[in-house]
Amino acid sequence: MNSEIPSLYAAILANVARDVTLTPAEEALFTALLLPQQVARYDYLLQAGQAAHYLTFVNQGCVRTYASDAHGKESVLAFAVEGWWCADFASALARAPATLTLQALEDTQVWQLPAEQLEALYAQVPKFERFFRLLFQQGFVHQQRRLTDQLQVPAAVRFARFRRQYPRLSQRVAQRHIASYLGITPEFLSMLRKRQA
């Protein structure tokens, strides 16, 4: 592989390398599992009810992961842009039907890592068990912070923090999706925006 031509896998390997150091052979083993997928804007990577087969790494584009309730109300659990993982982890890892939906908000290019192959991967290269331990550990902490915010911070402040923490995302995704992430209606978000101007 010419060092001046970045590998197809550059982004995902860099992501893994943040937490564990792989040998070239281990990198090859890993990348051999990855399935590339191109998803058009507004198309679905996964719909609630389907079997969730993959953990998804976003190479380019943007994906929202959301839960729908009985009345069709959607709550965004996560936005994933370049360099982020997304999935219905609960379903993929337990081989249960998805309860979440993953939709591309832009033309999006991802790597799909088949969940079925994870056990074999852990067995062959224990560093991956470490990698995913760290991924879930960080994910757990992140979800816990978000829950804390939801429990004790008013919507106006949650919105201000979201803007500060993800300035890019605030531009990139529709207001109604941000509202859904914050747990408020688009109408109320619009009012908050006017106030904070």
Place this chain on the structure above:
Amino acid sequence: MNSEIPSLYAAILANVARDVTLTPAEEALFTALLLPQQVARYDYLLQAGQAAHYLTFVNQGCVRTYASDAHGKESVLAFAVEGWWCADFASALARAPATLTLQALEDTQVWQLPAEQLEALYAQVPKFERFFRLLFQQGFVHQQRRLTDQLQVPAAVRFARFRRQYPRLSQRVAQRHIASYLGITPEFLSMLRKRQA
């Protein structure tokens, strides 16, 4: 160890055994790290601002983990009874000052696993990396579910679910702590109780 006399470590070893199978030598290695601690009702295992040194396994009793905001409002993130782990994981694992507080709600007996020793433990017995991968994986999924509920389910329904899901706990801990877990005021919880009678 006489098989008729359950080991001091029976509960915690059973908990680990749910996810990984240890040899007697590995069990010994693990239990050698554990520090027993007895905490009186209403005493603290950890207070916000302190260094968080341990992951805590509850042997007997009940611990609440909560976050306090600037106005002193407390939000319960988790209750841990016999057989559950609790900690300010974010702080213990990053060696940062605690942001959460852990308080015993009853006379409580725990095992403290020093976070500093985790890396060495993973290196010696990779099964523990697997164990904690699974612990955080499950924790992540659980937090995500709770967040989803918080985002889209009204308080009355959250309360009904809590009662159904944790009938024991509903008896065991004070209403105000349940209110705090649900993200509502004790007054409002009291009203919900009257309605649902």
Place this chain on the structure above:
DNA sequence: CGTCTATTTGAATGTACTCAAAAGCGGTGG
């Protein structure tokens, strides 16, 4: 341009909160 969807605006409503006070409950000491 015209159509479709997203955002904004406003009025009426509902859910949950604050504050204050009363009632209930458990422990302790007289």
Place this chain on the structure above:
DNA sequence: CCACCGCTTTTGAGTACATTCAAATAGACG
């Protein structure tokens, strides 16, 4: 055993934050 103290829970009135519904405006895309 009862009376009292402190804390938790309940009750109620008034309020605030956020929603629903409907309609107007603005933006995006063909």
